[in-house]
Amino acid sequence: MEGLRELLIEELKDLYSAEKQIVKALPKIIRGANSDELKMAITEHLEVTNGQIARLDQVFGQLEEKPKAKQCKGMEGLLEEGSEVLSEEEKSALRDLQLIGAAQRVEHYEVAAYGTARAMAEQLGLTDAVELLAETLAEEEEADKKLTEVAEALYNEVNTADSGEESDEEDEDGAEGEEENVESKASSRKAGAQKKTAPKKKMAGSRR
Numbered sequence: 001m002e003g004l005r006e007l008l009i010e011e012l013k014d015l016y017s018a019e020k021q022i023v024k025a026l027p028k029i030i031r032g033a034n035s036d037e038l039k040m041a042i043t044e045h046l047e048v049t050n051g052q053i054a055r056l057d058q059v060f061g062q063l064e065e066k067p068k069a070k071q072c073k074g075m076e077g078l079l080e081e082g083s084e085v086l087s088e089e090e091k092s093a094l095r096d097l098q099l100i101g102a103a104q105r106v107e108h109y110e111v112a113a114y115g116t117a118r119a120m121a122e123q124l125g126l127t128d129a130v131e132l133l134a135e136t137l138a139e140e141e142e143a144d145k146k147l148t149e150v151a152e153a154l155y156n157e158v159n160t161a162d163s164g165e166e167s168d169e170e171d172e173d174g175a176e177g178e179e180e181n182v183e184s185k186a187s188s189r190k191a192g193a194q195k196k197t198a199p200k201k202k203m204a205g206s207r208r
């Protein structure tokens with residue numbers, strides 16, 4: 001059983017890092033969100049995420065391990081993609097939809113990771129840890145659902161705007177023509193941003 005216990009600790013370190021990256025990233029997303037509903041949903045999830053970190057502390061405690069983070073590269077990549085959305089696009093309902101796509105990717109990553117950790121804790125007979133991990137898992141699923149709801153309202157908004165204005169298509173073409181430009185600007189910005197702190201976001205991406 002010692003081997004599985006070590007695996008669980010590795011999973012927890014990865015999650016600890018992931019959650020901490022998310023906490024850093026969320027304020028930027030909140031500022032970047034256009035819709036109040038999205039701002040609210042993410043603000044709420046920021047609070048929830050702090051509680052999830054506290055739960056991970058408890059789980060480490062139950063394993064008599066010091067809480068420790070090991071850089072979660074998966075989350076780092078997901079958050080980086082989300083921050084590209086912020087740097088490359090202007091605030092709009094469409095950009096909100098992109099942010100939601102990124103945020104839901106984050107949620108799904110977490111759902112997978114907590115599901116794994118919970119299963120391992122179950123195998124190890126760590127009843128209290130199972131309960132704590134299951135609570136967080138339920139919150140992540142809830143956050144994903146909430147994001148889907150916000151997206152649905154935004155789709156209505158975008159569709160209404162599209163049917164009212166033909167110029168929207170031109171906007172899209174224009175944006176596409178500039179893609180290369182935007183990309184090089186974004187990479188120089190990114191290079192600058194990376195020096196300061198890891199990109200932050202929290203996003204998720206699922207298609208439902």
Ligand SMILES: [Fe+2]
Nearest residue numbers: 019049052110
């Ligand atoms: Fe989380």
